[in-house]
Amino acid sequence: MNFIPAMLRYLSSNKLLCGIFVLSIFVEVAYTVAAPLSLKYLVDEAFGPKNFQVFVIILIILICGGLLNICASAIGDYSLGKLSGEVIRKLRTELFIHLQKQSLPFYQRYRVGDLVMRFAADMTAMERVIRLSCPLFLKESLSAVLGLFMLFTIEWKLTLAVIAGSALMFVGPKLLQGRAETANVRYKEAQEQFSNTIDEMVKGHKTIKGLHMQQRFMVRARKQIHELFSFGLSMHVTNALMERLPLTALLILNGIMIGFGGYLIFHDEMTVGGFMAFFTLFISVGQSATNLSFLIPNLIDSSISFNRVRDIFDQRPDVPEAANPAELPAVIRSIRMERVTFGYTDDADQLRDVSLHIAAGSYVAFVGPSGSGKSTALQLLARFYDPKQGSVAIDHYDLSNVSEASLRKACTLVTQDTFLFNASIRDNLMPEGEDITEAEMVEAARQANIHDIIAGWPDGYETMIYHEGGSLSGGERQRISLARALLRKPQLLLLDEVTSALDPATEADINRLIQRIRGRQTIISVTHRLDSVVNADTIHVFHEGRIVESGTHQELMKLDGLYRSLWEKQHGFHLSRDGLHATVEVERLAKLPFFAGIEPELLRDIATLFTTEMCKEGDAVVREGEEGSKFYIIVRGRFEVLKWIPGAGEKRVAILQDGDHFGEIALLKDVPRNATVQATGPSVLLSVRRESFHKLIAAYPQILSALESTLLQRI
Numbered sequence: 001m002n003f004i005p006a007m008l009r010y011l012s013s014n015k016l017l018c019g020i021f022v023l024s025i026f027v028e029v030a031y032t033v034a035a036p037l038s039l040k041y042l043v044d045e046a047f048g049p050k051n052f053q054v055f056v057i058i059l060i061i062l063i064c065g066g067l068l069n070i071c072a073s074a075i076g077d078y079s080l081g082k083l084s085g086e087v088i089r090k091l092r093t094e095l096f097i098h099l100q101k102q103s104l105p106f107y108q109r110y111r112v113g114d115l116v117m118r119f120a121a122d123m124t125a126m127e128r129v130i131r132l133s134c135p136l137f138l139k140e141s142l143s144a145v146l147g148l149f150m151l152f153t154i155e156w157k158l159t160l161a162v163i164a165g166s167a168l169m170f171v172g173p174k175l176l177q178g179r180a181e182t183a184n185v186r187y188k189e190a191q192e193q194f195s196n197t198i199d200e201m202v203k204g205h206k207t208i209k210g211l212h213m214q215q216r217f218m219v220r221a222r223k224q225i226h227e228l229f230s231f232g233l234s235m236h237v238t239n240a241l242m243e244r245l246p247l248t249a250l251l252i253l254n255g256i257m258i259g260f261g262g263y264l265i266f267h268d269e270m271t272v273g274g275f276m277a278f279f280t281l282f283i284s285v286g287q288s289a290t291n292l293s294f295l296i297p298n299l300i301d302s303s304i305s306f307n308r309v310r311d312i313f314d315q316r317p318d319v320p321e322a323a324n325p326a327e328l329p330a331v332i333r334s335i336r337m338e339r340v341t342f343g344y345t346d347d348a349d350q351l352r353d354v355s356l357h358i359a360a361g362s363y364v365a366f367v368g369p370s371g372s373g374k375s376t377a378l379q380l381l382a383r384f385y386d387p388k389q390g391s392v393a394i395d396h397y398d399l400s401n402v403s404e405a406s407l408r409k410a411c412t413l414v415t416q417d418t419f420l421f422n423a424s425i426r427d428n429l430m431p432e433g434e435d436i437t438e439a440e441m442v443e444a445a446r447q448a449n450i451h452d453i454i455a456g457w458p459d460g461y462e463t464m465i466y467h468e469g470g471s472l473s474g475g476e477r478q479r480i481s482l483a484r485a486l487l488r489k490p491q492l493l494l495l496d497e498v499t500s501a502l503d504p505a506t507e508a509d510i511n512r513l514i515q516r517i518r519g520r521q522t523i524i525s526v527t528h529r530l531d532s533v534v535n536a537d538t539i540h541v542f543h544e545g546r547i548v549e550s551g552t553h554q555e556l557m558k559l560d561g562l563y564r565s566l567w568e569k570q571h572g573f574h575l576s577r578d579g580l581h582a583t584v585e586v587e588r589l590a591k592l593p594f595f596a597g598i599e600p601e602l603l604r605d606i607a608t609l610f611t612t613e614m615c616k617e618g619d620a621v622v623r624e625g626e627e628g629s630k631f632y633i634i635v636r637g638r639f640e641v642l643k644w645i646p647g648a649g650e651k652r653v654a655i656l657q658d659g660d661h662f663g664e665i666a667l668l669k670d671v672p673r674n675a676t677v678q679a680t681g682p683s684v685l686l687s688v689r690r691e692s693f694h695k696l697i698a699a700y701p702q703i704l705s706a707l708e709s710t711l712l713q714r715i
């Protein structure tokens with residue numbers, strides 16, 4: 001219970017209030033102990049000899065003491081209220097600031113439910129301790145010690161006898177304490193897991209419905225609710241036992257006291273008044289001891305909460321601010337990465353020896369296959385992580401020595417996952433305290449092509465955003481988040497796949513916006529869609545954590561390397577402006593390995609067999625284990641390939657995007673799909689059914705033999 005000293009330390013932070021409170025407790029305790037003692041004098045000195053004068057004196061002393069006690073209690077209550085309120089306010093603020101200082105890995109380690117619980121249930125438990133348990137602990141311990149001392153002065157033999165019996169009161173709870181702690185921890189963990197499930201269910205309700213995962217969630221929730229029930233029951237039973245045991249022991253003690261006390265009176269070793277005072281005082285000491293033992297479950301509960309909050313306080317930011325951080329200049333000249341190596345964990349590196357130099361004002365693109373490290377490089381430029389080796393610098397300032405405020409002012413990151421606050425559009429664009437005028441807000445909204453849309457809504461800029469922006473379309477969310485970034489006039493704008501989840505028209509619109517603002521600020525854009533970066537000043541091509549090619553689009557095409565192959569993979573498709581109708585060119589089909597060698601006229605016929613399919617986030621195009629009869633080519637979009645791993649559940653094994661294809665075996669025969677392919681955002685596919693394909697094969701058997709020779713090798 002090392003949290004009691006910590007709590008007392010917090011309480012003693014305001015010395016004056018703490019002093020007043022402790023003094024008031026002393027007065028209260030002194031009165032509680034002295035009042036029973038008055039019985040001895042009342043019975044032996046006033047009632048026995050019928051001495052009225054002594055009676056009046058004792059009465060006056062009791063009344064004055066009582067009044068003093070009432071005043072002390074009132075002052076004590078006020079000082080405690082203020083003191084505990086200040087401690088909790090300080091704790092909440094410190095925890096909040098501490099959370100804000102944390103870096104991305106911290107938020108990946110803890111889930112929303114865990115952190116919310118720290119503020120909700122744990123803080124409430126600690127508040128209860130500070131307001132009730134700690135003062136009660138202090139008061140009851142003092143009453144017990146002082147009361148015991150008085151009992152010794154009244155009759156030491158009887159006191160020794162009852163102390164020996166009192167041991168019974170503490171042995172039981174001590175034996176049960178371990179079990180009670182375990183039960184409490186398990187119940188808290190079960191609560192946390194259940195909150196996480198609710199959180200996931202509310203946030204992912206669309207995906208859950210889309211994937212028809214309600215049953216799986218129901219099974220998980222049922223298990224967790226059952227755990228809550230059984231751990232709750234075991235917690236209740238052990239806590240109740242711990243509370244009951246001392247009461248039983250108290251009954252036994254009473255027996256000892258009356259028996260031994262009576263013996264002492266009959267042998268003239270104690271007066272009747274002395275026995276009455278002893279009895280009353282003993283009840284009061286016993287009550288204090290019982291109260292102390294009642295406090296134990298409560299304190300255990302709070303010590304767990306205290307440790308959980310302390311666990312957060314113990315987390316040091318992974319990306320700390322330097323002791324004397326530098327401020328970035330008003331105008332920056334260059335951005336550099338020098339031989340940067342970085343890994344999210346110690347086991348693997350996601351960036352290896354990456355160096356790049358970006359001149360201020362240029363428009364730079366990071367491209368490359370999925371998982372090649374593009375977004376990671378961008379996050380290092382925004383200093384969400386620090387490199388393991390090498391350095392990231394703006395001008396000659398290493399980012400690890402730059403103040404966070406100055407870096408955030410200079411550099412803004414916009415990602416594909418836009419997060420808008422549950423507030424009005426105006427408050428999202430112009431948060432309180434930011435030095436932004438109405439005209440600037442409207443101008444930024446115009447630049448992001450969202451002003452006319454907002455102005456057309458009945459509440460205009462006062463329109464409330466709900467569900468973190470989920471009430472708006474993807475394009476609207478992305479435009480608002482771009483307007484929000486532009487309003488801050490960052491010198492360095494980092495864009496991470498900002499258009500990948502948007503329809504072609506919105507994507508083209510946002511690309512035009514980027515073209516309009518280029519030159520005014522440095523733009524680094526991560527994208528897998530090469531069309532959008534043909535005009536970039538420099539394109540860096542990432543592959544397996546390294547930059548393997550750099551140059552303009554024309555230079556890279558001439559190189560005939562990875563960039564060119566990515567480019568060719570993505571081209572040869574035509575998509576209508578509304579994104580609803582796609583076609584594929586014959587030359588593109590010819591590049592598919594299993595169509596190699598098929599004559600162009602036949603490929604032309606094959607091209608006409610494809611139909612356009614639209615998917616939204618969470619749609620599974622093929623499911624593992626199900627027999628498939630379609631072959632797919634991704635025209636635009638992103639899909640994850642999921643495989644069921646026994647014992648580990650469904651795991652992502654690959655990412656497919658524009659130009660990738662899957663399911664070609666289905667053109668030949670019925671084989672169960674060996675993985676699930678699921679859209680991670682709105683996507684467009686071209687698909688062809690085996691039946692329609694086979695009609696063509698019937699007319700041109702050479703297609704079948706060409707297909708068989710390549711596909712069967714692949715199987």
Ligand SMILES: Nc1ncnc2c1ncn2[C@@H]1O[C@H](COP(=O)(O)OP(=O)(O)OP(=O)(O)O)[C@@H](O)[C@H]1O
Pocket residue numbers: 108344345350368369370371372373374375376377526528542655
């Ligand atoms: N927070 C993380 N913790 C651990 N590994 C991560 C984390 N974020 C990304 N990775 C891994 O790092 C590698 C590089 O990821 P990164 O997102 O930088 O690639 P990318 O080129 O941007 O790919 P994509 O276009 O698919 O986003 C991938 O293997 C990815 O799984």
